[in-house]
Amino acid sequence: MYKGKKILALITARKESKGLIRKNIKPFLGKPLIAWSIEEATASKYVDRIIVTTEDEGIAKIAKRYKADVPFLRPSRLALDNTKHIDVIMHSMLWLEKNEEPYDLLVLLQPTCPLRTSEDIDNSIIEIFQKKAKAVVSVSEAEHPPYWDNILPKSRCMKNFLRPDVIGKNRQELPTFYRINGVIYVAYWDFLKQAKTFFGDRTYAYIIPKNKAVDIDDETDFRFAESLMKYRQGIK
Numbered sequence: 001m002y003k004g005k006k007i008l009a010l011i012t013a014r015k016e017s018k019g020l021i022r023k024n025i026k027p028f029l030g031k032p033l034i035a036w037s038i039e040e041a042t043a044s045k046y047v048d049r050i051i052v053t054t055e056d057e058g059i060a061k062i063a064k065r066y067k068a069d070v071p072f073l074r075p076s077r078l079a080l081d082n083t084k085h086i087d088v089i090m091h092s093m094l095w096l097e098k099n100e101e102p103y104d105l106l107v108l109l110q111p112t113c114p115l116r117t118s119e120d121i122d123n124s125i126i127e128i129f130q131k132k133a134k135a136v137v138s139v140s141e142a143e144h145p146p147y148w149d150n151i152l153p154k155s156r157c158m159k160n161f162l163r164p165d166v167i168g169k170n171r172q173e174l175p176t177f178y179r180i181n182g183v184i185y186v187a188y189w190d191f192l193k194q195a196k197t198f199f200g201d202r203t204y205a206y207i208i209p210k211n212k213a214v215d216i217d218d219e220t221d222f223r224f225a226e227s228l229m230k231y232r233q234g235i236k
Helices: 033-043 057-065 085-101 118-130 187-195 219-233
Strands: 009-013 049-053 103-108 133-141 178-188 203-207
Touching: 009 033, 009 085, 033 049, 033 057, 033 103, 033 118, 049 057, 049 085, 085 103, 085 187, 103 118, 103 187, 118 133, 118 178, 118 203, 178 187, 178 203
Parallel strands: 009 049, 009 103, 133 203
Antiparallel strands: 103 178, 133 178
8 A cells, every 4th residue: 555545466368378378377486477566566666466367377376376366357358369468457356346446556467578666666656656657658869769660561672671860870879768668557447447458648657677678478588587686686
């Protein structure tokens, strides 16, 4: 709880994954990947409850072992490759409103982002109050300016690939860009229920350094995240 507001951390974890098989429970430095998010949410000073939404009994069992709640299994129709994240969130919110009680704020934590810390979670919650925001979304500095990205024709000719005002400039001469990294999303319950998105006129960014902003999608991401975590923990 923070400033009298009840706060729910929601962790979304389905069984299947195209990029990396069973990645949400794949062993990550000795623990299932999802355990890292549960443990950091547990260490938060402000999160009142942690719920994992999954359609899989195996994931539910692991989540409970690490002290997260799994009060329901989501329908399999909400665990498909084309399922929208917001539909999974709405299902959880409506279930709680119908069967238990709503919360004041919801913190969305994806289990594929194991490098976030409880401090990041707490600071993002503080941010929503300091900014008088409706939502806060984590971002990181982009790896390179989008000015350097463009579509290539089949011929791969690079005529007009770069804007004229970008040609010849060093990266340091270009503006700093940020990207949404998927690490933390925070929103007021009522705003999220009505808007069905974390984005609006009163959504603010919480900046996370790039070394915490890995969102695991494939084996390369997984190994990179492991290397960063080993470095953080002083493991050789």
